[in-house]
Amino acid sequence: MPVSDGDIVVRLAARGDGVTGDGRFVAGAAPGDRIAADGAILPGAHHQAPPCRHFPECGGCQLQHVDDAAYADYLKDRIASALAAQGLAPPEIRTPHLSPPRSRRRAQLKAAGGVIGFNAEGSHRIVDMRECHVLRPELFDLVAPLRRMLTGRAGAAMTLADQGVDLLLEGVSAEGLAQAEALTGFARTHRLARLSLDDGYGPQTMWEPEPVTATLGGVPVPLPHNAFLQATADGEAALVAAVREAVGEARLVADLFAGLGTFALSLRGRVYAAEGARDAVLALKSARREGLFVDHRDLFRRPLDAAELGRFEAVVLDPPRAGAKEQMPLLAVSPVPRIAYVSCNPATFARDARTLADAGCRLDWVQPVGQFRWSTHVELVGRFSRA
Known part of the structure; x- marks a missing residue:
């Protein structure tokens, strides 16, 4: 069956469909596949046999048919595309960290x-x-x-x-x-x-x-019902390592949207942890970690102002999928020199990155993390600094 260059799958779309050179979307195709005139997929170098009998019927995975190289490129492309949509040139987007199979907890x-x-x-x-x-x-x-x-x-x-x-x-x-x-x-x-x-x-x-x-940062924390934990211990370790690198030697750090303390309990020095969920606050307050101050604070209704933020050498934030739209303008005009932004949504991350960029902050690098292996879900850490 003859195929043209336009019939070659060149990338994966946001929802996991293959996209050909002439712009067609093809479900179940991987980069490098060729699409025949009758619509048949002719597998290429990045097309693998899905390991699970339930794929693609089960909604737990969308990308078991692509190899790790293509999956890693997909995660990077999602981030780069979101930043480009906000008019931001992509920074260094590092090689994604992929959690191994059978690791979701x-x-x-x-x-x-x-x-x-x-x-x-x-x-x-x-x-x-x-x-x-x-x-x-x-x-x-x-x-x-x-x-x-x-x-x-x-x-x-x-x-x-x-x-x-x-x-x-x-x-x-x-x-x-x-x-x-x-x-x-x-x-x-x-x-x-x-x-x-x-x-x-x-x-x-x-x-x-x-x-x-x-146990977070080596500290056992009471686990409330329906509490949020990172999807894999492996992915959590990768996110924590990137956050610690972004924060550097800062000894007075604010952790916003702190949850149970995934990052607050893993940082050095004194840490101010702000969280709006009452159960998470009570759990984190019971954690035995010297130099930790926990504040029950709804950052959507009462974000930290520039004066409050100015006390800190670095800020870590890990907002929900909606991002941190209310906090970002105040963070943008604060003098905080280093910001580690953890996100599970490239679109809202890019929107908030635009706010920081407009205030003179530089996005130095992004570390993607694929905790939800073979899914379209993207996690990342971005480091911002002031010139």
């Missing part, structure tokens, strides 16, 4: 009618999970037992804590002594760190033999 699965797994791509239909190449084995080992136990519609949020798996069942209640005993028996049999139920009125702990913690 948290997941939210859906269950109904004796099936359990991730939803199908773009659908509410559940793909019954029989294998998974992204989850930690400790999490995947619970899938079959949960399939047997959860006969109705439910959600299962799993997080690997220091003591084992923290399991939160959503849409499940214990009606009577027999059901309660069955659930605690399940927790005991599978050596759960904690079992909690949320029947629509918030999580309630049913089983917790000892207080559940997550």
Whole structure:
């Protein structure tokens, strides 16, 4: 089947489709593939056999058909394109750090009618999970037992804590002594760190033999229900290393949107940690770390002003996907010499980078991190400095 240069896939689009030289989008294609006249994909050097039987039906992964080199280029291209859309020339975009297969330590699965797994791509239909190449084995080992136990519609949020798996069942209640005993028996049999139920009125702990913690920066921190942890321990280490490099020798640092203290507990010197979520603040306040001051502060409603920011030698911020639109203008006009910006959304990162650039800040480098392996999700750390 004849093909032209325009039929060669030259890159991956934001949602993972292959894009040909003449601008066509082709689902399931990888860079270097050729697209025949009948639409067939002729695999190229970067097209690999997907390792999981559920791909591409399962929505947990979108890019198992591309090799690591093409996946790394995809992550870099997402960041460069977002910066270009804001009129910013790309800085040094470093080689992405990719978390290995079977390393994800948290997941939210859906269950109904004796099936359990991730939803199908773009659908509410559940793909019954029989294998998974992204989850930690400790999490995947619970899938079959949960399939047997959860006969109705439910959600299962799993997080690997220091003591084992923290399991939160959503849409499940214990009606009577027999059901309660069955659930605690399940927790005991599978050596759960904690079992909690949320029947629509918030999580309630049913089983917790000892207080559940997550160790961050070498410090055990109480783990609240539904608390945010980086997706993989490997990815967390890569993000922390990039943040520490960006901060350098600063001895007085502000960590904004601090969460449970992923970065605050890993930094040297004195650290001011601001966080709006009450449970995370209480957990971080209980962490034993000398020189740490924790402030319960909603940075969307009450961002730090330029005078407050001026006390610090460096600022770290890790906002949610919406970015830090309210904080950025004040940070831009502050005298803070170094900024480490952690983001899970290249678009809002680029928007906020534009605000800093307009105030004379320089984006020195970006370190991409692929924690959600084979997905279209992008994590990064960017270092800004003042000329």
